[in-house]
Amino acid sequence: MSIRMLRTLIAIADHGTFSAAADAVFVTHAAVSQQMRALEEQWQVQIFNRATRTPEFTPLGLAILEKAREVVQAYDDIVPSVIGDDGLKGEFNLGAVPTSMTGLVPLASAMLKNKYTDLHVSLYPGLSNHLINQVERNLLNAALISKPSVISKSLSWTPLAEEPMVLIASQDVEGDDAQEILRTHPFIRFSRDAVVGDIIENWLQSNNISVVDTMELISLESISSMVMANLGVSIVPDPCVVPMNGLPLRKIPLCATPPTRQLGLIQSKSSTKTRVLEEVTNALREAIDVGLFSSDTISGPH
Structure with missing residues (x-):
């Protein structure tokens, strides 16, 4: 063998x-x-x-x-686990939900690159459940996901941020009553294959809000573009790191205590990449503290 x-x-x-x-x-x-x-x-x-x-x-x-x-x-992991750099070089495979790929992930990756020039983070976008499976199969070293209802005992979960759900609408939509807007405008649904989609659907049902679906999409960018084109309204996570050059959409609170999605890092408990995982986690937290992905936050001191 x-x-x-x-x-x-x-x-x-x-x-x-x-x-x-x-x-x-x-x-x-x-x-x-x-x-x-x-x-x-x-x-x-x-x-x-x-x-x-x-x-x-x-x-x-x-x-x-x-x-x-x-x-x-x-x-x-034999060599990275025993040499002085603690594995802070070579390739690290990180999965990430698409909603994090325009703000949090690029900013955190830039911070890591500035600090550890020999560490290359390879990014793999996907939905939370798919990424969990990839981590369990050791195809990914870790993944930034929306927290699912159940986490395998073989995996470790590190919470990073809570993102409240908000209603997004074009500037042409009037009023501030989110529930009334949802009942009277076409609804662009976040894919129910995603954890976020389930959170949104559960909130709609618990508040007895009937919506008229016009489309169901998986990309936050495509949903925002459809809303910008005045083709409907949608419910999405309010990102913990605001992306660069976002569309000028209205953000309307759903209620006093809106549903949230928990964003965090999941990894195998048996992983030996302890040191690099620690630095990836620190970079994500630092990016969340900054809260804005821009040319200044990329090039400025960290």
Whole structure:
């Protein structure tokens, strides 16, 4: 057994087939098959059910896969965990919800880059539930997400900010009663596949507010643009870091105690990238304290 074989095993799970895994790890399809048979013979277990057209993991194979991920992650972290720079160089894979990608994430990333020139943060946008899955599979080192209702015991959650939900409308929309505006204008819905979408839907239902949906979108930028075009109103998180050159939209409080989304960092409890995770968390908190993404906050001292 070798780390190379374990990487191949993981590639099969991540890419779905032996052929796709072969491309991912730069070997032939035959080499992938040989490596997997060698593992099964060495361990005297059946990792794959080959009765199906595409070999599938057996229950035992899935258990081995999870252990393989832990072993490969630990192997990759051996040097960073013991050398003097504490891993503050190389690549760090960070997932982030799209709503954070125009203010908080770029500002925090710029702060990290200014402080640690040898540390490269690779960003992967996605919805919270997808990013959680990626962290659990060790495909991401951490992810900035909206807090879900349930968090796996294998993951660690660090709260960073609470963002209240607000009603956004074009300048042509009159009045300050959010509920009345929602009942009388077309509604541009935040995708219910997102945690934020669930928060919004729950608030609407709990307040018996019926809206007329005109579209359901996942991007805060696209929602804001549709609202700017006077195609409807929407409910979105009021960002903890205001993005640069935002659209001139009206922000109207939903109520005295609006629903909020909790924004935080999620990571595996078994991660050995403790030092770099600490610095990523500090940069996010510093960016939240600044609260504005602009040319001054990027270039100024931190």
